Amino acid sequence: MVDVGIIGATGMVGQNFIRLLDQHPDFEITTLLASEKSAGKRYEDATTWLLDSEMPESVKDIKVVESNPDKVDKNVEILFSSIPSDFAAKIDPDFAKEFVVASNASAMRMKPHIPLCIPEVNPETLDMIDDQQKAYDWDGFLVTNPNCSTIALTLTLKPLVDNFNINRIYVSTMQALSGAGYNGVPSMGILDNVIPYIGQEEEKMESESLYLLGDYENGVVKDAPFNLSASCHRVAVINGHTEAVFIELDKEEDIDDIKSKMANFQALPQELGLPSAPEYPVIVKDEVDRPQPRLDRDACNGMGVTVGRVRKDQAFPNSFKYVLVGHNTIRGAAGASILNAELINERIL
Amino acid sequence: MVDVGIIGATGMVGQNFIRLLDQHPDFEITTLLASEKSAGKRYEDATTWLLDSEMPESVKDIKVVESNPDKVDKNVEILFSSIPSDFAAKIDPDFAKEFVVASNASAMRMKPHIPLCIPEVNPETLDMIDDQQKAYDWDGFLVTNPNCSTIALTLTLKPLVDNFNINRIYVSTMQALSGAGYNGVPSMGILDNVIPYIGQEEEKMESESLYLLGDYENGVVKDAPFNLSASCHRVAVINGHTEAVFIELDKEEDIDDIKSKMANFQALPQELGLPSAPEYPVIVKDEVDRPQPRLDRDACNGMGVTVGRVRKDQAFPNSFKYVLVGHNTIRGAAGASILNAELINERIL
Amino acid sequence: MVDVGIIGATGMVGQNFIRLLDQHPDFEITTLLASEKSAGKRYEDATTWLLDSEMPESVKDIKVVESNPDKVDKNVEILFSSIPSDFAAKIDPDFAKEFVVASNASAMRMKPHIPLCIPEVNPETLDMIDDQQKAYDWDGFLVTNPNCSTIALTLTLKPLVDNFNINRIYVSTMQALSGAGYNGVPSMGILDNVIPYIGQEEEKMESESLYLLGDYENGVVKDAPFNLSASCHRVAVINGHTEAVFIELDKEEDIDDIKSKMANFQALPQELGLPSAPEYPVIVKDEVDRPQPRLDRDACNGMGVTVGRVRKDQAFPNSFKYVLVGHNTIRGAAGASILNAELINERIL
Amino acid sequence: MVDVGIIGATGMVGQNFIRLLDQHPDFEITTLLASEKSAGKRYEDATTWLLDSEMPESVKDIKVVESNPDKVDKNVEILFSSIPSDFAAKIDPDFAKEFVVASNASAMRMKPHIPLCIPEVNPETLDMIDDQQKAYDWDGFLVTNPNCSTIALTLTLKPLVDNFNINRIYVSTMQALSGAGYNGVPSMGILDNVIPYIGQEEEKMESESLYLLGDYENGVVKDAPFNLSASCHRVAVINGHTEAVFIELDKEEDIDDIKSKMANFQALPQELGLPSAPEYPVIVKDEVDRPQPRLDRDACNGMGVTVGRVRKDQAFPNSFKYVLVGHNTIRGAAGASILNAELINERIL
Structure with missing residues (x-):
């Protein structure tokens, strides 16, 4: 020990x-x-x-x-x-x-x-x-x-980056209260409400994601070759960040193939059998109304990220959308x- | 009468x-x-x-x-x-x-x-x-x-369409419970939760917005010449839809100019002095954490749409983002x- | 099996x-x-x-x-x-x-x-x-x-009935949404609200408690020799009923003795070691702000009832008060x- | 002015x-x-x-x-x-x-x-x-x-004290968040939860009520000749305290008469026509599920107290129960x- x-x-x-x-x-x-x-x-x-x-x-x-x-x-x-x-x-x-x-x-x-x-x-x-x-x-x-919000997002992007060429990403978050600390959000501020601002959160998501998905060479990280724009919001949820993701690829890809790449994603922690690593860190759900933070935040003891509503984006070519939920104080902290x-x-x- | x-x-x-x-x-x-x-x-x-x-x-x-x-x-x-x-x-x-x-x-x-x-x-x-x-x-x-979600969005887009050339729009909503009707969302489903799906809502937003912002000629509407992708979600708010909007224009525009075009927007109902028309239907707030549905839904007796966080999108050229709140059962119904x-x-x- | x-x-x-x-x-x-x-x-x-x-x-x-x-x-x-x-x-x-x-x-x-x-x-x-x-x-x-509300209450009353003589009981409940079934309470009805009525609940609590705490002789139950008045209310809690209890005894008893009788209560299921029976079914907490449904409903896998704020009632002789929380769909159903x-x-x- | x-x-x-x-x-x-x-x-x-x-x-x-x-x-x-x-x-x-x-x-x-x-x-x-x-x-x-909780209660008790002889009162509160001040209750503490403790609140209710309903003679107040026991709890409501009240009188009184005394209660502010005084400060509702804080807190611009569920207490002789809602930051502050x-x-x- x-x-x-x-x-x-x-x-x-x-x-x-x-x-x-x-x-x-x-x-x-x-x-x-x-x-x-x-x-x-x-x-x-x-x-x-x-x-x-x-x-x-x-x-x-x-x-x-x-x-x-x-x-x-x-x-x-x-x-x-x-x-x-x-x-x-x-x-x-x-x-x-x-x-x-x-x-x-x-x-x-x-x-x-x-x-x-x-x-x-x-x-x-x-x-x-x-x-x-x-x-x-x-x-x-x-x-x-x-x-926290970056980790959940990046885990779902990694199998995409490994298999496809991303052009652009937009992400809009609905983040849990615990992310602000126990005393961070007064109940008077959030009951029957949304707070559309989390200090420095968008900046962190935008810069950290590109670093994480970038290339590491000679001791230095080169950012991933695409951009990501985030809009971050607080909702009345105790634990579990929800994120709506819009992705444009360089060419049309099959939605089932995208889902499969996410669902079957495994990496070094899975190979090594690290104690806290889920067998498959990204769970893909087919139910039309999932993921939901209260139902999905505890997937894999809170170490899995649940993805749902993976669907073609009819508005733009080569594009698709999905929603993810990750436990912000477990997988995210x-x-x-x-x-x-x-x-x-x-x-x- | x-x-x-x-x-x-x-x-x-x-x-x-x-x-x-x-x-x-x-x-x-x-x-x-x-x-x-x-x-x-x-x-x-x-x-x-x-x-x-x-x-x-x-x-x-x-x-x-x-x-x-x-x-x-x-x-x-x-x-x-x-x-x-x-x-x-x-x-x-x-x-x-x-x-x-x-x-x-x-x-x-x-x-x-x-x-x-x-x-x-x-x-x-x-x-x-x-x-x-x-x-x-x-x-x-x-x-x-x-x-409901289309109305609030389109009211804020109209002064933009009138003054700038839009390339693309992404919108992610956090919608109120009343939009589903009184018995629409069981409390067991939404307390400490988000429901990331509203039947037919994304389709309506995507098609209705382009119609509304399109050109009317010879009895027929020609859709606006850009596209819009929506992701729609339900949150634990009684009244007031919140929407995060990402817009790419055809060239860089000044943020203050964008805000000013929204804040000063007036149209036929204002000219005619229609009884329910607010003097300025789009309210632009500078506070970093507004609009919020509980605080802003009743603006102009629920007939105004409040916009905030109008900011340059650092991730993409010619782009900006904002958040809006509109009262879904008043201005939206x-x-x-x-x-x-x-x-x-x-x-x- | x-x-x-x-x-x-x-x-x-x-x-x-x-x-x-x-x-x-x-x-x-x-x-x-x-x-x-x-x-x-x-x-x-x-x-x-x-x-x-x-x-x-x-x-x-x-x-x-x-x-x-x-x-x-x-x-x-x-x-x-x-x-x-x-x-x-x-x-x-x-x-x-x-x-x-x-x-x-x-x-x-x-x-x-x-x-x-x-x-x-x-x-x-x-x-x-x-x-x-x-x-x-x-x-x-x-x-x-x-x-559900009767079970939690009665479990805490049983060690009292065994050791003291009760004159009268008042109980006011703050009950969870799940008690009404998944579709029982619309979110529009309970967010930022309390519903001060649950059909037939007060009647059930008042009659069932006296039966449960009564004497069984010759195949017939004789109600316990005191009365109980209930007022039942629904609050925005997913699981876990909270109940405020006021009790008048026939004479002054020591608060520590009352707490000890509850905390050490064991009965037939504990003797028999029934698989779902907690070792001590009533947990007594000393923290001033417990029990709370979110923190205490899962005590003993939801089969324990947590009691707190056991305190002398300064307003009436021979009286004390406490608050309890029990998991309504586990211990209560x-x-x-x-x-x-x-x-x-x-x-x- | x-x-x-x-x-x-x-x-x-x-x-x-x-x-x-x-x-x-x-x-x-x-x-x-x-x-x-x-x-x-x-x-x-x-x-x-x-x-x-x-x-x-x-x-x-x-x-x-x-x-x-x-x-x-x-x-x-x-x-x-x-x-x-x-x-x-x-x-x-x-x-x-x-x-x-x-x-x-x-x-x-x-x-x-x-x-x-x-x-x-x-x-x-x-x-x-x-x-x-x-x-x-x-x-x-x-x-x-x-x-705040005392004012709402006492307003409903005054017409009772004027017309009947009270033996004892028990009151259990479900109090709004605003009573604790804007930063008083963290959202992490109250979402999907009840906090069964409000510092000094029970003591204030018990002592202030008896003073208010007592007799004033020669510059000194003599407490009312009965006792009152309170149990105070915080629930996830923005504004509006809900209180469940149990009253024992010295003899049986007609429920309709009790309701009528409350509903018709008027006093000096009504006589004088004080600008903020409601014509009838106590509103009595007959709907089985009222009063509710979200629906009733704003009665008479927040200066009225709404009473409902006035009913005979079957458990005890000469007794009845009711529920009240009062706006804690308006009538209560x-x-x-x-x-x-x-x-x-x-x-x-």
Whole structure:
């Protein structure tokens, strides 16, 4: 078993890390880090548990320590980071001096030599790590995962990019409340309402997707050769981002072939049998009214992305549309970092 | 005062007609039509009132009659129709033999010689009426209004079409529950959820928009010379459709100019001062997180469409994006028929 | 393994039976019954699956048969019934002629010789079965479980009745949407709203509770010697009924003692180790803002009832108050029938 | 016209004051007070407007001043206060030295010589003002209104207390989100959920109700001679508190008589024709499923309380039950202070 720790353990994403790592076959939580005011308390006493499953017994008695590398036992190999981006900009690199950091924060994404990685999409970016350690003079290293809405989208685009030539992509999201953090969206703001704006979300989707689907050569990522425009909106859903996708290809392709390429998509995590990797990460549904976030977010324990309504776009040549649902706090956050860590554990540690 | 009647008066759209026509300066409700089981009852006794305003006193004692032209007093000049499409296919033409029918039903839209009209967008289609009366041998006539999601979109597109050259449009909707009728969406289906499918909605948006924005010549409409692709979704909002719009023009245009063209848009109903016409039917907001359905649906008593987030699309040349909110049961249904009737009253009766 | 069948298998409660019986240690679903229009189809083809977990593989290929005792294989021992009350009034007795019927329907509750049973509360009522078979001349027999809101309440009252003398009870409910069936509550009716009425619910709670907590002697139930008044309301919650309870005892009791009696409550199902019985069916929480339906409905796989805010009632002598949450479609419906069947299987079959 | 000001003008209750005072026949807003950071700005620039009606033109250009009595023009006669209780404890008395303060804050309620007043219920408590000015050596004075849930309840109890003898009252609330302030309840906490706890709410309801319905003699209030127990819960409703009420009288009374006493209730504000007073402040509905917060909260512009389901309590002698809905931010907050000010204006100024 690999000893792991969680930075930001008392927050909602931190709680999701704990839930997902409980009973993990390879990782054992030994260290929980949080702010000064929680330090020294038992985890159970320091935390208002927000999830609908019970707090795992195994963490209740762990004494929370301050988010400082000196406070972490040297046996710990991997630290999962789930702190707000402004803190992460300083704290994640601090820990990367000594430890492997799998971070869900946006602060360091796409910085030079820092892999932004989805194991099914661009695992080759882990090769940046050598350069990273040299460039920053770190003994540990830092791997990031993309934004929640980007991950779900990119997982469904990867089998398309592998098989077809994309000209352009438009995506319109209907994102869940949990993406904004527990206190992010007041109930007065969203009940009987839609909020048509999520700060920096469109920018992240547009840039991260092209990076993830681009080519990695000689330590550098070259963006994918098409563009993507996003419009991002918040709806009254607890968990599970829904995205409407419009794609123009360079030539007409058969809809059944497109569906089949998605449904049969497998990649490195599936080959390696990584513990959190679904056998088929993209599920394609034929029912006319799926996917729906409440019904489909938990597919493959929240690590699958469900696609439906794959249909020809009658308005434009060589075009088709679909809708996807992915669990934003599992595949889109904590589960993404864990899958990265599983790949690191298999390939590097 | 013009005597008017409502076909389908006990249903939710019928109730909206009543609410909007109460205190109307030119129209007076004298006749309420409904199914056989309601016929003969006082309107108050026949109806489960579903709106959050009170039932107007003026209709409570009206005796409901069966939806049959023979039951309608000859003094009635205009009948508003708000019945399900399969019934409307037979009933609307039946009434058009003798009366002016302003119908919200989809059954007869875009049929030969039947105007599908938004007074701000294509009032010239009312010229079809002469041909219509000859072709069908009617003494009355029938005018229809578009689908709720189409109306809101087309109102915002009209000033663009008038001033710029559009290449392509993508629109992704987040539609309110009331669009499906009172019993249309079970609460078990939509709470903490999105339903990514609305039967026939995408088809209607794609075809009706091009008709509305097309050219009317010699009694025939020629579709607008661009295409539009829609993806339609239901969210947990009572009233007010939200739509994310992506537009590619033929050349770069200034965003402020685009906003100004929308905000200053006025057309025939504004010139004529039709009672239900807002002074400016498109409201442009600068706040980063508007429009929102709960806050903006009632703009101009529900007859305005609110636009926000008008922004350059960084992903594609000559492109921009925006979000709109329109009240689906007012501007998108009952109010649309009423505005058509006001135009007819001013120009034809 | 005991072969079991489900009457009303395609409906929402039927689906809950299937979900709960999948992987059951003693029961195996071999027969699925539904209306004529589903008969002859594979279960997967006949059913719109409404739950957020996947349809179990084991039932997909079962051919649905009509709800007629003659269509059921004689190997089947227990039939679970989850059909609307008006159908159940005829169908449940029909099946009881030959089979054991564990019914969630209200039709036959508290009829002479028909046990209305919660295994933790009044298992002795199963002794009625001999008389039942004689009285109705049945080879099988029929056991019913109470109404969803009654079950949750009564489970928490049982340890109180066993230890204290109750003078009076007031209960005010905030009930979940699923209690009304999938199509029971339109979304237009409940979003941003409360519906302060549930047909016959108050009557059921008031009469069933006193029966369940009464004394069983010589084949007859004598109601508990206190009264209970209920006010029942529907709120925008998918699953999980919340109930506010006010109790007056005959003398002052210690709040900690009351909590302890609830938290340590165990009864026959716990002694027998019935598969669906939680070790402690009443969970008592100390957090000031619990129980909450979304966080607590799944306690003990939905078979536990969570109590919180047990506090002295400062307004009245000898009085205290608390709030409870129970899962209405598990402990309050399908799970209730299954626990009855487990008790029958252990004690009678 | 009386010049009035609003302390806490940029907050949600402050905005409600502005909305309700716009077009008021006797009061004119001339002064808007807020925190230091808003001071000096135009109101429109200082405020994120949260209501679904537009910000009145008349206040947009008013320059916000700091909440300090020295900053207020001496022409101002009445200040409405809607600030958090901990600030109000200091600020409200500060202003009362010079001005009339109508406060919605709980800080000073039921303090010696400070009237806690609902004009329909206990207008005689305004007689305390002389003593108040002497005791505190103020030139102005301070009048408070009760808690939102208390006001709605007490208005319905007043005609009962006037006509019958009450033995005991139990009330269970389902309260709207706006009662907690705009940021009070995170959406993650309440969607698909109930929160069964509102800090200090039960204590306020239990004590304030007895004060309001008590006897005022010689400058002192003697609590009403019965008790009331409350259990308070938050539900996913934007505005409008729903309350289930159980009442035991000293003898059997006719239900129709009880309804009639409520429906015909009129008091001093009705006699005086105060501008915000509804003709009949308690509306009694006969529909089985009313009142509902979304449909009934706006009755009498939010100043009426709607009662329904008035029914005999079969469980207990001399008992009956009902459900009420009142608008918590209008009749329960801003509107309550305004009605107090209207009474003061009529009787004292």
